Amino acid sequence: MKVLWTLVRNDSKIFDKVYYPERSPVTSIYQGLANALMMGGLIWATSLGFITGGFVIWCVLISIPFVISFSILNKEWHEGTIGWWLALPYSKSLLLSAKFVASFLLVLESYVSILAIVLIQLFLINSTLPPFLPHTQLLDAFQVCAKDLTWLLLISPFSILLGTLIVTFARSHWLPEFPIVWGSLGFGVIVNLYVVKAFGLLPSSSPSVHHGQMHFISVNGSNFLTTLLLSLSISALLFAFSVYILNRHVEV
Amino acid sequence: MSNALEIKYLSKSYGPKIALDDLYVSFPEGQITGLLGPNGAGKSTLLKVIVGLVKPQAGNILVFGQPPHWKFNAEIAYLPDRAKWYKVHTIERAINYALTILPGFDLPRALEMIKTMDLDLDSRVSALSKGQQASLYVILCLARKVKLVLLDEPFTGIDLLSRERIIQSLIDSMLDQPQTIIISTHEIHETESLFDHVVFLNRGQLVLEGNVEALRQEKGCIESIYRGLFR
Numbered sequence: 090m091k092v093l094w095t096l097v098r099n100d101s102k103i104f105d106k107v108y109y110p111e112r113s114p115v116t117s118i119y120q121g122l123a124n125a126l127m128m129g130g131l132i133w134a135t136s137l138g139f140i141t142g143g144f145v146i147w148c149v150l151i152s153i154p155f156v157i158s159f160s161i162l163n164k165e166w167h168e169g170t171i172g173w174w175l176a177l178p179y180s181k182s183l184l185l186s187a188k189f190v191a192s193f194l195l196v197l198e199s200y201v202s203i204l205a206i207v208l209i210q211l212f213l214i215n216s217t218l219p220p221f222l223p224h225t226q227l228l229d230a231f232q233v234c235a236k237d238l239t240w241l242l243l244i245s246p247f248s249i250l251l252g253t254l255i256v257t258f259a260r261s262h263w264l265p266e267f268p269i270v271w272g273s274l275g276f277g278v279i280v281n282l283y284v285v286k287a288f289g290l291l292p293s294s295s296p297s298v299h300h301g302q303m304h305f306i307s308v309n310g311s312n313f314l315t316t317l318l319l320s321l322s323i324s325a326l327l328f329a330f331s332v333y334i335l336n337r338h339v340e341v
Numbered sequence: 342m343s344n345a346l347e348i349k350y351l352s353k354s355y356g357p358k359i360a361l362d363d364l365y366v367s368f369p370e371g372q373i374t375g376l377l378g379p380n381g382a383g384k385s386t387l388l389k390v391i392v393g394l395v396k397p398q399a400g401n402i403l404v405f406g407q408p409p410h411w412k413f414n415a416e417i418a419y420l421p422d423r424a425k426w427y428k429v430h431t432i433e434r435a436i437n438y439a440l441t442i443l444p445g446f447d448l449p450r451a452l453e454m455i456k457t458m459d460l461d462l463d464s465r466v467s468a469l470s471k472g473q474q475a476s477l478y479v480i481l482c483l484a485r486k487v488k489l490v491l492l493d494e495p496f497t498g499i500d501l502l503s504r505e506r507i508i509q510s511l512i513d514s515m516l517d518q519p520q521t522i523i524i525s526t527h528e529i530h531e532t533e534s535l536f537d538h539v540v541f542l543n544r545g546q547l548v549l550e551g552n553v554e555a556l557r558q559e560k561g562c563i564e565s566i567y568r569g570l571f572r
Contacts, residue, residue: 091441092441092442095438095441095442096442099427099438102429103377103429110379129567131460142372168427168428169424169425170424170426170427172389172394172419172421172422173424173426175393175394176392176393176394176414176417176419176421177414177442177443178411178412178413178414178415178417178444179411180411181411196359200457253348268535272410272425340389340394340395340396341394341395
Protein backbone atom coordinates (compact mmCIF):
# COMPACT_ATOMS: atom_id res chain seq x y z
CA MET A 90 0.00 0.00 0.00
CA LYS A 91 2.85 2.35 0.87
CA VAL A 92 4.50 1.57 -2.47
CA LEU A 93 1.26 2.25 -4.36
CA TRP A 94 0.75 5.55 -2.58
CA THR A 95 4.35 6.64 -3.24
CA LEU A 96 3.93 5.82 -6.93
CA VAL A 97 0.61 7.70 -7.00
CA ARG A 98 2.17 10.76 -5.36
CA ASN A 99 5.02 10.70 -7.84
CA ASP A 100 2.71 10.28 -10.83
CA SER A 101 0.37 13.04 -9.75
CA LYS A 102 3.23 15.56 -9.80
CA ILE A 103 3.31 15.62 -13.59
CA PHE A 104 1.87 19.11 -13.77
CA ASP A 105 4.41 20.51 -11.33
CA LYS A 106 5.52 24.03 -12.22
CA VAL A 107 9.12 23.16 -13.05
CA TYR A 108 7.90 20.97 -15.85
CA TYR A 109 7.15 23.98 -18.04
CA PRO A 110 10.05 26.49 -17.88
CA GLU A 111 12.40 24.05 -19.58
CA ARG A 112 10.67 24.38 -22.96
CA SER A 113 12.89 25.77 -25.65
CA PRO A 114 11.85 29.04 -27.31
CA VAL A 115 11.14 27.16 -30.55
CA THR A 116 8.80 24.77 -28.73
CA SER A 117 7.03 27.68 -27.06
CA ILE A 118 6.57 29.46 -30.40
CA TYR A 119 5.33 26.25 -31.99
CA GLN A 120 2.95 25.67 -29.11
CA GLY A 121 1.71 29.29 -29.24
CA LEU A 122 1.03 28.95 -32.97
CA ALA A 123 -0.77 25.63 -32.44
CA ASN A 124 -2.93 27.15 -29.70
CA ALA A 125 -3.71 30.23 -31.80
CA LEU A 126 -4.62 28.01 -34.76
CA MET A 127 -6.89 25.88 -32.59
CA MET A 128 -8.58 28.92 -31.04
CA GLY A 129 -9.00 30.49 -34.48
CA GLY A 130 -10.53 27.27 -35.78
CA LEU A 131 -12.93 27.12 -32.85
CA ILE A 132 -14.01 30.77 -33.29
CA TRP A 133 -14.44 30.25 -37.02
CA ALA A 134 -16.47 27.04 -36.54
CA THR A 135 -18.60 28.68 -33.84
CA SER A 136 -19.27 31.78 -35.93
CA LEU A 137 -20.47 29.61 -38.82
CA GLY A 138 -22.65 27.58 -36.47
CA PHE A 139 -20.76 24.30 -36.95
CA ILE A 140 -20.19 24.04 -33.22
CA THR A 141 -21.83 25.65 -30.22
CA GLY A 142 -20.45 26.91 -26.93
CA GLY A 143 -22.11 23.93 -25.26
CA PHE A 144 -20.30 21.53 -27.57
CA VAL A 145 -16.90 23.10 -26.83
CA ILE A 146 -17.51 22.93 -23.05
CA TRP A 147 -18.61 19.32 -23.39
CA CYS A 148 -15.52 18.41 -25.46
CA VAL A 149 -13.20 20.00 -22.92
CA LEU A 150 -14.87 18.37 -19.92
CA ILE A 151 -15.01 14.94 -21.52
CA SER A 152 -11.39 15.14 -22.73
CA ILE A 153 -9.86 16.12 -19.38
CA PRO A 154 -9.52 12.53 -17.99
CA PHE A 155 -8.17 11.20 -21.28
CA VAL A 156 -5.57 13.93 -21.69
CA ILE A 157 -4.44 13.68 -18.04
CA SER A 158 -3.93 9.91 -18.15
CA PHE A 159 -2.25 10.13 -21.56
CA SER A 160 0.19 12.74 -20.23
CA ILE A 161 0.90 10.92 -16.98
CA LEU A 162 1.89 7.69 -18.70
CA ASN A 163 3.58 9.26 -21.71
CA LYS A 164 5.71 11.35 -19.35
CA GLU A 165 7.80 8.27 -18.51
CA TRP A 166 8.99 8.08 -22.12
CA HIS A 167 9.04 11.82 -22.67
CA GLU A 168 11.22 12.51 -19.60
CA GLY A 169 13.48 9.51 -20.18
CA THR A 170 12.53 7.79 -16.92
CA ILE A 171 10.94 4.79 -18.60
CA GLY A 172 13.95 2.51 -17.97
CA TRP A 173 13.77 3.09 -14.21
CA TRP A 174 9.99 2.80 -14.13
CA LEU A 175 9.70 -0.45 -16.08
CA ALA A 176 12.59 -2.05 -14.18
CA LEU A 177 10.87 -1.51 -10.81
CA PRO A 178 10.27 -4.80 -8.99
CA TYR A 179 6.50 -4.46 -9.14
CA SER A 180 3.90 -5.95 -11.44
CA LYS A 181 2.79 -3.93 -14.44
CA SER A 182 -0.75 -3.98 -13.05
CA LEU A 183 0.47 -2.22 -9.89
CA LEU A 184 2.42 0.35 -11.92
CA LEU A 185 -0.61 1.07 -14.12
CA SER A 186 -2.94 1.11 -11.11
CA ALA A 187 -0.82 3.88 -9.61
CA LYS A 188 -1.12 5.83 -12.87
CA PHE A 189 -4.88 5.27 -12.81
CA VAL A 190 -5.31 6.49 -9.22
CA ALA A 191 -3.07 9.51 -9.86
CA SER A 192 -5.06 10.37 -13.00
CA PHE A 193 -8.37 10.00 -11.18
CA LEU A 194 -7.24 12.29 -8.35
CA LEU A 195 -6.11 14.92 -10.87
CA VAL A 196 -9.39 14.59 -12.78
CA LEU A 197 -11.32 15.06 -9.54
CA GLU A 198 -9.21 18.09 -8.70
CA SER A 199 -9.81 19.58 -12.17
CA TYR A 200 -13.58 19.05 -12.08
CA VAL A 201 -13.93 20.38 -8.55
CA SER A 202 -11.87 23.45 -9.55
CA ILE A 203 -14.16 24.07 -12.54
CA LEU A 204 -17.23 23.68 -10.31
CA ALA A 205 -15.75 26.10 -7.77
CA ILE A 206 -14.90 28.65 -10.50
CA VAL A 207 -18.45 28.47 -11.89
CA LEU A 208 -19.98 28.96 -8.44
CA ILE A 209 -17.64 31.82 -7.58
CA GLN A 210 -18.51 33.51 -10.88
CA LEU A 211 -22.22 33.09 -10.14
CA PHE A 212 -21.71 34.56 -6.70
CA LEU A 213 -19.84 37.55 -8.16
CA ILE A 214 -22.52 38.08 -10.84
CA ASN A 215 -25.22 37.87 -8.19
CA SER A 216 -23.52 40.39 -5.97
CA THR A 217 -23.14 42.93 -8.79
CA LEU A 218 -26.69 42.61 -10.19
CA PRO A 219 -29.20 45.36 -9.24
CA PRO A 220 -31.90 44.08 -6.78
CA PHE A 221 -34.77 44.33 -9.32
CA LEU A 222 -33.14 41.77 -11.69
CA PRO A 223 -33.62 38.02 -11.06
CA HIS A 224 -30.74 36.42 -9.14
CA THR A 225 -29.37 32.90 -9.58
CA GLN A 226 -30.05 30.58 -6.68
CA LEU A 227 -26.58 29.39 -5.74
CA LEU A 228 -27.84 26.25 -4.02
CA ASP A 229 -29.76 25.23 -7.14
CA ALA A 230 -26.73 25.93 -9.30
CA PHE A 231 -24.56 23.89 -6.96
CA GLN A 232 -26.94 20.91 -7.14
CA VAL A 233 -27.04 21.03 -10.93
CA CYS A 234 -23.24 21.30 -11.22
CA ALA A 235 -22.74 18.50 -8.66
CA LYS A 236 -25.05 16.23 -10.65
CA ASP A 237 -23.09 16.88 -13.84
CA LEU A 238 -19.87 16.33 -11.93
CA THR A 239 -21.13 12.93 -10.73
CA TRP A 240 -21.90 11.86 -14.29
CA LEU A 241 -18.49 13.04 -15.48
CA LEU A 242 -16.73 11.15 -12.70
CA LEU A 243 -18.79 8.08 -13.49
CA ILE A 244 -17.51 8.02 -17.03
CA SER A 245 -13.93 9.08 -16.20
CA PRO A 246 -12.48 5.56 -15.47
CA PHE A 247 -13.23 4.67 -19.09
CA SER A 248 -11.58 7.86 -20.43
CA ILE A 249 -8.56 7.47 -18.14
CA LEU A 250 -7.95 3.86 -19.16
CA LEU A 251 -8.51 4.68 -22.83
CA GLY A 252 -5.64 7.17 -22.44
CA THR A 253 -3.51 4.49 -20.79
CA LEU A 254 -4.28 1.98 -23.53
CA ILE A 255 -3.55 4.44 -26.33
CA VAL A 256 -0.11 5.25 -24.87
CA THR A 257 0.87 1.62 -24.24
CA PHE A 258 -0.36 0.69 -27.72
CA ALA A 259 1.51 3.58 -29.36
CA ARG A 260 4.71 2.68 -27.47
CA SER A 261 4.47 -1.02 -28.28
CA HIS A 262 6.10 -2.94 -31.14
CA TRP A 263 2.97 -2.42 -33.10
CA LEU A 264 3.47 1.34 -33.46
CA PRO A 265 7.12 2.07 -32.78
CA GLU A 266 7.49 5.52 -34.33
CA PHE A 267 7.51 8.53 -32.00
CA PRO A 268 5.31 10.95 -34.06
CA ILE A 269 2.54 8.33 -34.03
CA VAL A 270 2.28 8.80 -30.26
CA TRP A 271 1.18 12.38 -30.77
CA GLY A 272 -1.08 11.40 -33.63
CA SER A 273 -2.64 8.84 -31.33
CA LEU A 274 -3.48 11.62 -28.86
CA GLY A 275 -5.85 13.21 -31.39
CA PHE A 276 -7.23 9.82 -32.39
CA GLY A 277 -7.81 8.92 -28.73
CA VAL A 278 -9.60 12.21 -27.99
CA ILE A 279 -12.02 11.59 -30.87
CA VAL A 280 -12.64 7.94 -29.86
CA ASN A 281 -13.21 9.08 -26.28
CA LEU A 282 -15.78 11.71 -27.36
CA TYR A 283 -17.67 9.21 -29.54
CA VAL A 284 -17.81 6.52 -26.85
CA VAL A 285 -18.89 8.96 -24.15
CA LYS A 286 -21.61 10.17 -26.52
CA ALA A 287 -22.67 6.54 -27.00
CA PHE A 288 -22.91 6.27 -23.21
CA GLY A 289 -25.60 8.97 -23.44
CA LEU A 290 -23.63 11.95 -22.15
CA LEU A 291 -24.30 14.62 -24.78
CA PRO A 292 -23.38 18.29 -25.14
CA SER A 293 -25.80 20.57 -23.34
CA SER A 294 -27.92 22.74 -25.63
CA SER A 295 -28.08 25.53 -23.03
CA PRO A 296 -24.71 25.96 -21.38
CA SER A 297 -25.38 29.52 -20.17
CA VAL A 298 -25.86 30.04 -16.46
CA HIS A 299 -29.30 31.35 -15.59
CA HIS A 300 -31.39 30.69 -12.54
CA GLY A 301 -29.42 27.60 -11.60
CA GLN A 302 -30.58 25.81 -14.73
CA MET A 303 -27.15 25.41 -16.27
CA HIS A 304 -25.97 21.95 -17.28
CA PHE A 305 -22.50 21.23 -18.60
CA ILE A 306 -23.79 18.00 -20.10
CA SER A 307 -27.11 16.54 -21.12
CA VAL A 308 -27.86 12.96 -20.10
CA ASN A 309 -29.89 11.21 -22.75
CA GLY A 310 -31.61 7.87 -22.04
CA SER A 311 -29.00 6.60 -19.55
CA ASN A 312 -29.47 5.69 -15.96
CA PHE A 313 -26.85 5.97 -13.27
CA LEU A 314 -26.45 2.27 -12.41
CA THR A 315 -26.29 0.99 -16.01
CA THR A 316 -23.76 3.64 -16.96
CA LEU A 317 -21.67 2.85 -13.87
CA LEU A 318 -21.63 -0.88 -14.62
CA LEU A 319 -20.92 -0.32 -18.30
CA SER A 320 -18.14 2.16 -17.55
CA LEU A 321 -16.50 -0.16 -15.01
CA SER A 322 -16.78 -3.24 -17.25
CA ILE A 323 -15.22 -1.54 -20.26
CA SER A 324 -12.60 0.07 -18.00
CA ALA A 325 -11.62 -3.35 -16.61
CA LEU A 326 -11.15 -4.65 -20.15
CA LEU A 327 -9.06 -1.63 -21.15
CA PHE A 328 -6.92 -2.03 -18.03
CA ALA A 329 -6.33 -5.75 -18.65
CA PHE A 330 -5.41 -5.08 -22.28
CA SER A 331 -3.01 -2.26 -21.29
CA VAL A 332 -1.28 -4.53 -18.76
CA TYR A 333 -0.99 -7.25 -21.39
CA ILE A 334 0.57 -4.87 -23.93
CA LEU A 335 2.98 -3.42 -21.35
CA ASN A 336 4.03 -6.92 -20.29
CA ARG A 337 4.43 -8.50 -23.68
CA HIS A 338 4.84 -5.87 -26.36
CA VAL A 339 6.58 -2.84 -24.89
CA GLU A 340 10.37 -2.71 -24.94
CA VAL A 341 12.63 0.23 -24.20
CA MET B 342 33.43 -19.80 -8.43
CA SER B 343 29.68 -19.74 -9.19
CA ASN B 344 28.17 -17.54 -11.84
CA ALA B 345 25.72 -14.71 -11.23
CA LEU B 346 24.55 -14.79 -14.83
CA GLU B 347 24.40 -17.63 -17.31
CA ILE B 348 23.58 -16.62 -20.86
CA LYS B 349 23.07 -19.30 -23.46
CA TYR B 350 22.60 -18.74 -27.19
CA LEU B 351 20.81 -15.46 -26.64
CA SER B 352 19.55 -13.67 -29.75
CA LYS B 353 17.74 -10.40 -30.17
CA SER B 354 17.21 -8.22 -33.19
CA TYR B 355 15.37 -4.97 -33.80
CA GLY B 356 14.00 -5.41 -37.28
CA PRO B 357 16.99 -6.04 -39.57
CA LYS B 358 19.48 -4.90 -36.90
CA ILE B 359 20.98 -7.74 -34.87
CA ALA B 360 21.71 -6.71 -31.28
CA LEU B 361 22.57 -10.10 -29.76
CA ASP B 362 23.65 -12.97 -31.95
CA ASP B 363 23.68 -16.41 -30.34
CA LEU B 364 25.52 -14.98 -27.34
CA TYR B 365 26.95 -17.53 -24.91
CA VAL B 366 28.66 -16.08 -21.87
CA SER B 367 28.64 -16.11 -18.07
CA PHE B 368 29.41 -13.50 -15.45
CA PRO B 369 31.14 -14.51 -12.19
CA GLU B 370 29.44 -13.79 -8.87
CA GLY B 371 30.87 -11.24 -6.42
CA GLN B 372 33.13 -9.50 -8.95
CA ILE B 373 33.15 -6.31 -10.96
CA THR B 374 32.84 -7.17 -14.63
CA GLY B 375 33.53 -4.68 -17.39
CA LEU B 376 31.21 -5.12 -20.35
CA LEU B 377 33.17 -3.64 -23.23
CA GLY B 378 32.71 -3.16 -26.93
CA PRO B 379 32.09 -0.55 -29.62
CA ASN B 380 28.74 1.18 -30.14
CA GLY B 381 26.11 -1.30 -31.31
CA ALA B 382 27.93 -4.27 -29.74
CA GLY B 383 24.81 -5.28 -27.79
CA LYS B 384 25.93 -4.21 -24.31
CA SER B 385 22.81 -2.16 -23.44
CA THR B 386 20.50 -4.77 -24.95
CA LEU B 387 22.11 -7.47 -22.81
CA LEU B 388 21.60 -5.42 -19.62
CA LYS B 389 18.00 -4.72 -20.64
CA VAL B 390 17.37 -8.43 -21.16
CA ILE B 391 18.67 -9.11 -17.63
CA VAL B 392 16.07 -6.78 -16.06
CA GLY B 393 13.30 -7.85 -18.43
CA LEU B 394 13.02 -4.59 -20.39
CA VAL B 395 13.73 -6.48 -23.60
CA LYS B 396 12.59 -9.98 -24.49
CA PRO B 397 15.06 -12.13 -26.41
CA GLN B 398 13.88 -13.96 -29.52
CA ALA B 399 15.92 -17.06 -28.76
CA GLY B 400 18.12 -18.56 -26.08
CA ASN B 401 17.85 -18.28 -22.37
CA ILE B 402 19.30 -16.35 -19.50
CA LEU B 403 19.52 -17.22 -15.82
CA VAL B 404 20.05 -14.54 -13.18
CA PHE B 405 21.16 -16.30 -9.99
CA GLY B 406 19.55 -19.43 -11.38
CA GLN B 407 16.23 -17.78 -12.30
CA PRO B 408 14.90 -16.45 -15.61
CA PRO B 409 14.32 -12.66 -15.63
CA HIS B 410 11.11 -11.56 -13.93
CA TRP B 411 9.97 -8.28 -12.41
CA LYS B 412 9.98 -9.91 -8.94
CA PHE B 413 13.73 -10.60 -9.15
CA ASN B 414 14.41 -6.95 -9.97
CA ALA B 415 14.16 -6.45 -6.20
CA GLU B 416 17.67 -7.92 -6.14
CA ILE B 417 18.97 -5.89 -9.08
CA ALA B 418 20.00 -2.24 -9.11
CA TYR B 419 19.89 -1.08 -12.71
CA LEU B 420 21.13 2.21 -14.11
CA PRO B 421 19.69 2.57 -17.63
CA ASP B 422 21.67 3.95 -20.55
CA ARG B 423 21.14 7.73 -20.96
CA ALA B 424 19.11 7.63 -17.78
CA LYS B 425 17.19 10.64 -16.54
CA TRP B 426 15.43 11.09 -13.25
CA TYR B 427 12.16 12.89 -12.52
CA LYS B 428 12.84 16.58 -13.09
CA VAL B 429 10.36 17.68 -10.45
CA HIS B 430 12.26 15.85 -7.69
CA THR B 431 14.77 17.43 -5.39
CA ILE B 432 17.62 15.12 -4.39
CA GLU B 433 15.94 14.67 -1.02
CA ARG B 434 12.68 13.66 -2.66
CA ALA B 435 14.49 11.29 -5.01
CA ILE B 436 16.12 9.63 -2.00
CA ASN B 437 12.80 9.38 -0.12
CA TYR B 438 11.15 7.96 -3.22
CA ALA B 439 13.94 5.40 -3.60
CA LEU B 440 13.67 4.49 0.09
CA THR B 441 10.05 3.43 -0.37
CA ILE B 442 10.18 2.10 -3.91
CA LEU B 443 13.57 0.42 -4.27
CA PRO B 444 14.00 -2.66 -2.06
CA GLY B 445 17.21 -2.77 -0.05
CA PHE B 446 17.78 0.97 -0.24
CA ASP B 447 20.19 1.97 2.51
CA LEU B 448 19.41 5.54 3.62
CA PRO B 449 22.51 6.16 5.80
CA ARG B 450 24.73 4.92 2.99
CA ALA B 451 22.93 7.11 0.44
CA LEU B 452 23.32 10.18 2.66
CA GLU B 453 27.00 9.41 3.16
CA MET B 454 27.51 9.12 -0.60
CA ILE B 455 25.60 12.37 -1.18
CA LYS B 456 28.00 14.07 1.24
CA THR B 457 31.05 12.49 -0.41
CA MET B 458 29.88 13.55 -3.85
CA ASP B 459 29.16 17.05 -2.60
CA LEU B 460 25.48 17.11 -3.57
CA ASP B 461 22.89 19.39 -1.99
CA LEU B 462 19.72 17.65 -0.80
CA ASP B 463 17.58 20.67 -1.68
CA SER B 464 18.74 20.90 -5.31
CA ARG B 465 16.22 20.03 -7.98
CA VAL B 466 17.23 17.31 -10.40
CA SER B 467 16.46 19.66 -13.30
CA ALA B 468 19.00 22.15 -11.93
CA LEU B 469 21.84 19.63 -11.55
CA SER B 470 24.79 19.47 -13.93
CA LYS B 471 25.29 16.30 -15.98
CA GLY B 472 28.01 15.14 -13.61
CA GLN B 473 25.81 15.73 -10.55
CA GLN B 474 22.92 13.90 -12.18
CA ALA B 475 25.21 10.96 -13.02
CA SER B 476 26.41 10.94 -9.40
CA LEU B 477 22.81 10.86 -8.16
CA TYR B 478 21.95 7.94 -10.44
CA VAL B 479 24.99 5.99 -9.25
CA ILE B 480 23.96 6.68 -5.62
CA LEU B 481 20.45 5.39 -6.34
CA CYS B 482 22.04 2.14 -7.53
CA LEU B 483 25.00 1.69 -5.20
CA ALA B 484 23.14 2.57 -2.00
CA ARG B 485 21.10 -0.59 -2.38
CA LYS B 486 21.84 -3.85 -0.64
CA VAL B 487 21.18 -6.05 -3.64
CA LYS B 488 22.93 -9.01 -5.22
CA LEU B 489 23.46 -7.51 -8.66
CA VAL B 490 24.26 -3.98 -9.85
CA LEU B 491 24.04 -3.13 -13.55
CA LEU B 492 25.47 0.20 -14.66
CA ASP B 493 24.96 1.08 -18.30
CA GLU B 494 27.39 3.81 -19.37
CA PRO B 495 27.51 5.54 -15.96
CA PHE B 496 30.32 7.90 -17.03
CA THR B 497 28.99 9.18 -20.35
CA GLY B 498 29.25 12.94 -20.77
CA ILE B 499 30.57 13.71 -17.31
CA ASP B 500 33.74 15.49 -16.28
CA LEU B 501 36.90 13.89 -14.96
CA LEU B 502 36.39 14.83 -11.30
CA SER B 503 32.80 13.52 -11.18
CA ARG B 504 34.04 10.37 -12.89
CA GLU B 505 36.74 9.91 -10.27
CA ARG B 506 34.21 10.42 -7.47
CA ILE B 507 31.92 7.80 -8.96
CA ILE B 508 34.80 5.35 -9.38
CA GLN B 509 35.82 5.93 -5.76
CA SER B 510 32.26 5.29 -4.57
CA LEU B 511 32.23 2.05 -6.60
CA ILE B 512 35.42 0.94 -4.85
CA ASP B 513 33.97 1.91 -1.44
CA SER B 514 30.77 0.10 -2.27
CA MET B 515 32.61 -3.13 -3.07
CA LEU B 516 34.60 -2.87 0.16
CA ASP B 517 31.42 -2.31 2.22
CA GLN B 518 29.24 -4.97 0.67
CA PRO B 519 30.58 -7.37 -1.94
CA GLN B 520 28.18 -7.46 -4.88
CA THR B 521 28.19 -8.58 -8.45
CA ILE B 522 28.62 -5.42 -10.49
CA ILE B 523 28.48 -5.21 -14.28
CA ILE B 524 29.59 -1.95 -15.85
CA SER B 525 29.12 -1.22 -19.51
CA THR B 526 31.48 1.59 -20.48
CA HIS B 527 33.68 3.15 -23.11
CA GLU B 528 35.89 4.85 -20.50
CA ILE B 529 38.31 1.93 -20.29
CA HIS B 530 41.39 3.94 -19.35
CA GLU B 531 39.85 5.27 -16.11
CA THR B 532 37.90 2.18 -15.15
CA GLU B 533 40.08 -0.78 -15.99
CA SER B 534 41.61 -0.79 -12.51
CA LEU B 535 38.10 -1.50 -11.16
CA PHE B 536 37.50 -4.67 -13.11
CA ASP B 537 38.09 -8.21 -11.91
CA HIS B 538 36.67 -9.68 -15.09
CA VAL B 539 36.00 -8.36 -18.58
CA VAL B 540 33.66 -9.37 -21.38
CA PHE B 541 34.24 -8.00 -24.89
CA LEU B 542 31.27 -7.97 -27.24
CA ASN B 543 31.04 -7.06 -30.90
CA ARG B 544 27.93 -7.19 -33.09
CA GLY B 545 26.10 -9.12 -30.41
CA GLN B 546 28.70 -11.85 -30.14
CA LEU B 547 31.32 -12.69 -27.55
CA VAL B 548 34.79 -11.75 -28.75
CA LEU B 549 36.82 -12.34 -25.61
CA GLU B 550 36.29 -12.78 -21.89
CA GLY B 551 38.42 -13.56 -18.89
CA ASN B 552 39.97 -12.62 -15.62
CA VAL B 553 41.63 -9.21 -15.89
CA GLU B 554 44.91 -10.27 -14.24
CA ALA B 555 45.25 -13.29 -16.49
CA LEU B 556 44.50 -11.22 -19.60
CA ARG B 557 46.97 -8.54 -18.56
CA GLN B 558 49.75 -11.07 -18.11
CA GLU B 559 48.93 -12.68 -21.41
CA LYS B 560 48.08 -9.70 -23.64
CA GLY B 561 48.82 -6.41 -21.85
CA CYS B 562 46.46 -3.78 -20.46
CA ILE B 563 42.72 -3.91 -21.15
CA GLU B 564 42.80 -0.73 -23.21
CA SER B 565 45.39 -2.15 -25.57
CA ILE B 566 43.48 -5.42 -25.83
CA TYR B 567 40.40 -3.36 -26.74
CA ARG B 568 42.35 -1.47 -29.40
CA GLY B 569 43.70 -4.73 -30.79
CA LEU B 570 40.27 -6.27 -30.98
CA PHE B 571 38.30 -3.41 -32.47
CA ARG B 572 40.79 -1.31 -34.45
